[in-house]
Amino acid sequence: MAIPILKQGSTLIVSLQAEPTDAEFVALQRELTERVTQTRAKGVVVDVTSLDVLDSFATRTLREIAQTVTLCGARAAIVGVQPEVAFAMAQLGLSLEGTLTALDLEDGLALLHALPQVTPVT
Amino acid sequence: MSVNGRGATAPKLNSAELNSLREFWDVYETQFAEIGAEIAQDAAAHPELATFVGAGDGDEVAESRERIAQAINDGDWADYLADMVAAGSRYAESGLSFSAWFATGRSLRSKLVPLLIDALSEEPERLAEAVRGVSIFIDLVILAVGDSFIDAKERIITEQQDVLRGLSTPVLELRPGLLLVPLIGFIDSERALLLTGNLLEAIAAKRARAIVLDITGVPAVDSAVANHLMQTVQATQLMGAHTLVSGLSPENAQTLVRLGLDLARLNTVGTLADGVVSASSILKAAEARAAEYESSLA
Numbered sequence: 001m002a003i004p005i006l007k008q009g010s011t012l013i014v015s016l017q018a019e020p021t022d023a024e025f026v027a028l029q030r031e032l033t034e035r036v037t038q039t040r041a042k043g044v045v046v047d048v049t050s051l052d053v054l055d056s057f058a059t060r061t062l063r064e065i066a067q068t069v070t071l072c073g074a075r076a077a078i079v080g081v082q083p084e085v086a087f088a089m090a091q092l093g094l095s096l097e098g099t100l101t102a103l104d105l106e107d108g109l110a111l112l113h114a115l116p117q118v119t120p121v122t
Numbered sequence: 123m124s125v126n127g128r129g130a131t132a133p134k135l136n137s138a139e140l141n142s143l144r145e146f147w148d149v150y151e152t153q154f155a156e157i158g159a160e161i162a163q164d165a166a167a168h169p170e171l172a173t174f175v176g177a178g179d180g181d182e183v184a185e186s187r188e189r190i191a192q193a194i195n196d197g198d199w200a201d202y203l204a205d206m207v208a209a210g211s212r213y214a215e216s217g218l219s220f221s222a223w224f225a226t227g228r229s230l231r232s233k234l235v236p237l238l239i240d241a242l243s244e245e246p247e248r249l250a251e252a253v254r255g256v257s258i259f260i261d262l263v264i265l266a267v268g269d270s271f272i273d274a275k276e277r278i279i280t281e282q283q284d285v286l287r288g289l290s291t292p293v294l295e296l297r298p299g300l301l302l303v304p305l306i307g308f309i310d311s312e313r314a315l316l317l318t319g320n321l322l323e324a325i326a327a328k329r330a331r332a333i334v335l336d337i338t339g340v341p342a343v344d345s346a347v348a349n350h351l352m353q354t355v356q357a358t359q360l361m362g363a364h365t366l367v368s369g370l371s372p373e374n375a376q377t378l379v380r381l382g383l384d385l386a387r388l389n390t391v392g393t394l395a396d397g398v399v400s401a402s403s404i405l406k407a408a409e410a411r412a413a414e415y416e417s418s419l420a
Contacts, residue, residue, distance in 0.1 A: 079362065081360045081361050081362075082326070083319070083322035083323050083325065083326045083361065084322075085360075086322050086357040086358070086360040086361050087318055087319055087322055087357055089357065089360055090318065090353040090354070090356050090357035090360070091353070095356050095359075095360070096359075096360055097356075101359060101360055101361065101362040102362035103325070103326075103329060103331070103361055103362040103363070104329075106412070107331075107362060107408070107412065108362070109415055110408075110411045110412040110414070110415035110416075111362075111411060113411070113414065113415040113418060114410075114411040114414060114415070
């Protein structure tokens with residue numbers, strides 16, 4: 001089943017449930033990038049609150065999502081990393097460096113809202 | 123000859139050792155109560171032992187005598203060694219020093235030897251055997267008591283370590299959204315893990331956005347400690363918090379630079395006061411963001 005992407009104003013919201021497979025992660029990355037371009041969204045929030053594990057593949061995909069979304073003119077925030085997950089990731093040396101992170105969905109939306117809008121270079 | 127104080131199993135004695143023990147016991151048994159009283163007197167004069175000297179009523183003395191007889195004559199050491207193990211734990215738990223109870227052993231030896239010489243002066247060979255028996259007996263007792271003394275001390279140390287570990291990583295909430303973690307003492311990997319775990323839980327529970335990790339009280343910061351701190355900081359960033367490290371001493375800063383570590387991600391600030399000021403402004407910005415977002419929804 002495809003991971004649903006919700007739209008709220010100029011922000012796309014993805015809430016990951018029950019540990020997506022690698023293939024689902026790859027599909028999500030493609031889908032999100034297309035939707036950002038289609039809808040001219042300015043922000044993407046990926047909520048990982050319900051995930052108990054973020055392995056190296058998931059971490060890399062989340063980083064890549066943030067990077068591709070940025071190339072498409074929006075900004076992405078990963079929100080809701082649980083304490084145990086953060087602990088395990090730090091132990092394994094996995095980081096989301098270069099991406100925005102926030103405590104929960106609300107904080108993530110506020111963070112994206114406060115970012116200066118991307119203005120085209122003239 | 124060997125003895126295992128932990129399980130208090132019977133010592134392995136060869137026939138010569140057993141013979142020596144019996145020669146000695148034959149004499150000791152006759153004067154058992156008198157010697158016990160003399161040792162109690164010595165102990166009462168000892169500054170540390172004084173509080174330990176019980177009245178030593180007749181029953182206790184007789185019981186102890188029965189157990190030694192059972193050990194030496196029948197080879198059944200279990201009861202006597204169990205007594206010694208219990209005594210060792212008791213001494214350790216009440217903080218008696220090693221030398222103090224060792225003095226009791228010495229006192230026993232100094233009383234026994236003249237007694238044997240008196241009794242066996244006519245028969246030098248039996249006397250030599252009996253004197254060897256004293257050594258064997260006292261060695262066995264000291265081994266049993268000593269083993270259990272050290273076991274008990276180690277147990278006490280482990281318990282205290284657990285208590286200290288619980289105290290060692292407090293996470294304080296300076297005000298809503300701002301956490302302060304004052305670190306004091308050496309940081310090893312175990313403490314670093316505990317700290318990271320506690321801190322992450324606190325971020326989730328208190329919805330913290332800014333954290334000051336104060337290392338003023340950390341005497342030495344080497345590459346291992348720096349790596350631990352970096353991991354902690356990164357873990358907090360994953361949860362969307364901003365962590366500042368304050369109180370790195372000039373000496374430690376120079377060490378880290380000389381080690382060639384890249385510490386840009388450590389977000390260091392000068393003193394704890396600077397850290398709190400910076401963290402406050404980070405927190406304020408986050409609150410302003412949230413407020414602005416909320417009003418944009420209205």
